[in-house]
Amino acid sequence: MRVSRASEERRQEILDAAMQVFYLKGYEKATIRDIALDIGVAQGLIYRYFKSKEALFAAALDNYAERLAGEMGQEIRNDETALRDKILNTPSFYHIEDDDSYYYKMLNGPDSKGIYQQLSLKVAERLVPIVRDAIAGDLDKGRLTCVEDPETVAAFCVYGQLGVLFREDLSGNQKVDRIRKFVSNQIY
């Protein structure tokens, strides 16, 4: 049974399946067949939308990182509270606690450490300018002083968390606690 779809919809469908499969198996071990099978579509179709496996991988990662970063940035862009409070009130820049969320599953697949890291770095990259702007906003409003180089501060705030999040000896909650405490005590 042949199912046609609007081009953009199909594209996104492929991206989602690709992300899932790449995440679960890793780039190397994931095959285009896997992805096609996952959607229930012929392999050839994927090549109407993406030039190659490599291109699909890049696109899937970007697409997903974009969405994650967008969601995470939502809260930060809220202009009412100071950055510090945002951080304190946001469970984590990255971690999503709900076990059933799409994200959670994505971020905990087996054998996918490499992809997890790549994804996290891509998200971090997108988060930095958002945080930087938030810092700049705080400076404007006088909620913050003594920040010479907001971009670098943002970089440390965002990437620094990775040092905690990438640890494999802590639970999700522990990670969040540590990050919160650190932010409370050490920043500003």
Next chain:
Amino acid sequence: MRVSRASEERRQEILDAAMQVFYLKGYEKATIRDIALDIGVAQGLIYRYFKSKEALFAAALDNYAERLAGEMGQEIRNDETALRDKILNTPSFYHIEDDDSYYYKMLNGPDSKGIYQQLSLKVAERLVPIVRDAIAGDLDKGRLTCVEDPETVAAFCVYGQLGVLFREDLSGNQKVDRIRKFVSNQIY
């Protein structure tokens, strides 16, 4: 011409070549043949030292990260000065400025962003406990106060730098400058 070698020496030779090739081409595109050719040795030989391509990759990455982290940790382990001054006096945790150094070449190959990141993360992972201990040492000696969770502080110090180092719009010197300034102004 058949050249035999002491086992350990051969092993290291393979690891070095592997690191180089993986770095230049990425894991996927690098072939065992490439690596063998690079040393001037038969493909089969590599399998006497490593069980599989995957194992070789892991070993090469670990081996290299270990060496990098070791070198970088050298300075930090010096007990005389405070951590802050160590950071200020160390060109960078990661960046190696000498254009001709082996490392420099390694860290600037084409198409190797993925490996570069993986490597950096591995180095960071190893650096965190070293920095943590240095912080603990500073606390002992009273050179530092107000640090509740030295491990998390170390994580932010180390991984935070990645946010600057991974930027592609700055030169090496600019990156180092920003990191130094940030450490001077914002830490403690």
Next chain:
Amino acid sequence: MRVSRASEERRQEILDAAMQVFYLKGYEKATIRDIALDIGVAQGLIYRYFKSKEALFAAALDNYAERLAGEMGQEIRNDETALRDKILNTPSFYHIEDDDSYYYKMLNGPDSKGIYQQLSLKVAERLVPIVRDAIAGDLDKGRLTCVEDPETVAAFCVYGQLGVLFREDLSGNQKVDRIRKFVSNQIY
């Protein structure tokens, strides 16, 4: 924009485009998509006119060879002069000198040696009976004697030229010169 056309016109349009593309890329590397794109038509449409790629190829080659042979035969069928003079006065059985002619372009595409040869052989095949009849006519009119087997003579006259035309070390004019001289001196 959907353009409908008289069936025969469409058919010929496809044949022309097909010949062009097959010629330029060779049978294998030419795709139905290339041909469809060339006309600005959907791939599927081609299958309303031809059963398969193979059938299209055969038809295109035949069609084109037919037209070429027809043109070349025009002069030969003229009953006034002897065959020998026809040959001497015809630039060449195959060669078309006008750089801008459709044929010229067709016969000089890159990577198309195979198709060029197939086409030439097809043209030759069609030319033989025409030349044979001309020889028979000359015999009837007493302009020629001593020809036992006009068909074989025709075959040698036509295919013999290929030995010159297929050479890659001569220009078009040189080829024609050699053929003319040979006909003048060696035939009859």
Next chain:
Amino acid sequence: MRVSRASEERRQEILDAAMQVFYLKGYEKATIRDIALDIGVAQGLIYRYFKSKEALFAAALDNYAERLAGEMGQEIRNDETALRDKILNTPSFYHIEDDDSYYYKMLNGPDSKGIYQQLSLKVAERLVPIVRDAIAGDLDKGRLTCVEDPETVAAFCVYGQLGVLFREDLSGNQKVDRIRKFVSNQIY
């Protein structure tokens, strides 16, 4: 069971199998698998000896044409008799009558008209210089006069035969008869 062979031997083995398979099925329909199976060897091995299917095809055709032309040229290079007699005494430049010969089988496979023609043209190409030299030799020895351009004469002698050999309405013997008669009556 793994069988190693001297490199040149293996190469030739592949070339032979390739020629056979390409001949029987045509370039397109022949697969590397077919060829490998034919030798009883892994497909991958073929790629140690030839870069691609296309390269293998070209090499196989050249190799086989070379051998055919070499054999056919043998007789012609014999300096004792005049070219005309050589032709008359050689069954045909191309046709080999023995039903069991390798060549016969090669030249009569189904669906291989295209390859047959390509092969014949390649053989013809190689035969021309040999015949040209024979003509030049005849001229030297005074066995021949009135030949201005031996190369072109040779081309007509060799390629002209193709016009007869490619006919599908004659048996092998009929073809040879016609060629012989033509040579007897019309040449010189």
Next chain:
DNA sequence: TATGAATGAGCGTTCATTCAT
């Protein structure tokens, strides 16, 4: 220890062809 020819599984990719619209 070392070689490198040989293996063979498997993957990315292509494309002729179909079919719902």
Next chain:
DNA sequence: TATGAATGAACGCTCATTCAT
């Protein structure tokens, strides 16, 4: 008649891995 998204079979090719020497 025309479209072009979708199919799916098949193929070239690669390469990690093995093994006889």
